Amino acid sequence: MLQAIFYARFHPERGPSVIHQYPPNTIKSSDPVSNPPLINWSEVSSYIIAPYELCNSPLCICNNGHRILGYPISLEHEYYDRNRFTFNICLVLDEDEDAKPWERIVEKIAKFCVALEWEGCVLQHEEDQPGLKLAGKEGGAVEDTVHKGRVYMLLERIFEDLNHYGETCIRVDNVKGEDGLYVLNLRLETEKDFAKRAPERVRSWDVPLLVRNLPDPGEWTWDLTLQRIYGFIDGIKHVKKIAELADVEIKLVRRAVKELVYHGRAVLLDVFHFQAIYACTAEVADFFQNEELQDECRKYIAVHVESDTQKQQDSHKTETNSLEKNALPSREHIIALYADLQPGLQLQEFCLTHKTQLTNIDIRRLVTFGLLKGFLRRIHKYAFSSSHPLHLPQRSLSPVLSRRSVGTMQKSFRSGNTATTRSGDEAVREFERAWRKAALTSGWATPPSGPHPSSFSKSQRSADQLRSQEDERLRSFLDGEHCLDAICVEMGLSEKKVLERLRGFGRSGDVVLFNK
Structure with a gap:
């Protein structure tokens, strides 16, 4: 965590001086006895304002149990006193804190201030402001709410945003009054727990749920894909559905969602549905003993319905408030509900069995809370077929026979043999793939599924042909590695219809369903 930030420069008369500091009295204190500073300025000042040979390079100093990170800058120009202007904006951390994520931050701040100084002399004009005094003095910048100065407000914003959000976006107008805007984007790139748990790839059937608000688009530049999909991220729609509704290529949606998770x-x-099976993990014991977490769960899962008493006279307000308070399920109630979620019990059966106990409880939120806190897990259903190509014995053909077969097929294709000539149905599929690929890569709206009449013959696919193609695609998922959620999303079918298809395969393919 950032303890302090300050701006110091070499003054031609006073030498190394602290101009601004935030929070107040952290570097230079107006009362060192009652409010001692974090560091001893007299011991480190000669390093903060380093010799010219050591400027324009990273700096790290430890003093009084704190680590000071800086990037001293020395600018040469005849405009400055002694033809040189040397300054440093430093960050103060605890000595035992990892400084690596902050090194890029302090370097970027220094280079941003160089741009401000070259373009508008912001740092020089800062001290010319009337009523502005050095940090640590009575009536100084930190105590003057009217004349804070641009640099002071910059330091204040950096400190507050990085400590609270780990990122910031600051815009500074051109000092000379000309058209122009300087933007400083900072992000603390620390590998937090959620970054370590981020998946390597986002799948089509994953359902993203926002757990933290995104920065305001007016203050933070959003990715173009994020602008399109943000309104569809609700914890209900899966990635493929979001891509279809937002009319965005699915690989772009996966990339944007992965960034949000990271x-x-x-x-x-x-995917939430009532045929799913959920069971408790070993962490449920911690939940049963944590009353604070149980109270959080009670508020999250309760369904708040506006009662008629809220619309009546003021004399009934006390009664209404007591009813709302009692509407929250008790701790024992939610513990009993989670304990009854057992392997092999579908959610619809659980809801029918506990119909009375689930009154005024959002079942979706009940499940989601357990998944988010880690004491509930989903048990997936998989399909396995012994006739899947991966599970069939491999038979190698004779090299002579293989070459002869390949040559025959090539000859037939070149000669226009009717057995290998593309049918109208194949032309339809090829046209659809090419047309949609061109639309997605060029930014057009996704074209309709119907191709141009001139691209194929008059033959149309029958219902049996469509069914046969879907069955072939469905068989490709029966390797025991694709869960039923993945099959349903990729096929665009409900679980009920997929199971009906699989029962038809059972007569010839020996399809087995299992949970894990």
Whole structure:
């Protein structure tokens, strides 16, 4: 955590001086006895304002149990006193804190201030402001709410945003009054727990749920994909559905969602449906003993319905408030509900069995809370077929036969043999793939599924042909590695319809369903 930030420069008369500091009295204190500073300025001042040979390079000093990170800058120009202007904006951390994530921050701040100084002499004009005094003095910048100065407000914003959000976006207008805007974007790139848990890839059937608010688009530049998909991220729609509704290529949606998960803005859930099976993990014991977490759960899962008493006279307000308070489920109630979630019990059966106990409880939130806190897990259903190509014995053909077969097929294709000539149905599929690929890569709206009449013959696919193609695609998922959620999302079918198809395969393919 950032303890302090300050701006110091070499003054031609006073030597190394602290101009601004935030929070107040952290570097130079007006009362060192009652409010001692974090560091001893007299011991480190000669390093903060380093010799010219050591400027324009990173700096790290430890003093009084704190670590000072800086990037001293020395600018040469005849405009300055002694033809040189040397300054440093430093960050103060605890000595045992990892300084690596902050090194890029302090370097970027220094280079941003160089741009401000070259373009508008911001640092020089800062001290010319009437009523502005040095940090640590009575009536100084930190105590004067009217004449704070640009640099002081810059330091204040950096300190507050990085400590609270780990990132900031600061815009500074051109000092000379000309058209122009300087933007400083900072992000503390620390590998937090949510970054370590981020998946390597986002799947089509993953459901993103925002757990932290995103910065205001007016203050933070949003990715173009994020602008399109943000309104569809609600913890209900899966990635493929979001891509379809936002009319964005699915690989771009996956990339944007992965960024949100990596930076702790979102988490990934499974598709919620009442055929799903959930069970408690070993962490449920901690939940049963944590009353604070139980109270959080009670507020999260309760359904707040406006009662008629809220619309009546003021004399009934006390009664209404007591009813709302009692509407929250008790701790024992939610513990009993979670304990009854057992492997092999579908959610719809659980809801029917506990119909009375689930009154005024949002079942979706009940499940989501357990998944987010880690004491509930989803048990997926998988399909396995012994006739899947991966599970069939491999038969190698004779080299002579293989070459002869390949040559025959190539000859037939070149000669226009009717057995290998593309049918109208194949032309339809090829046209659709090419047309949609061109639309997605060029930014057009996704074209309709119907191709141009001139691209194929008059033959149309029958219902049996469509069914056969879907069955072939469905068989490709029966390797025991694809869960039923993945199959349903990729096929665009409900779980009920997928199971009906699989029962038809059972007569010839020996399809087995299992949970894990």
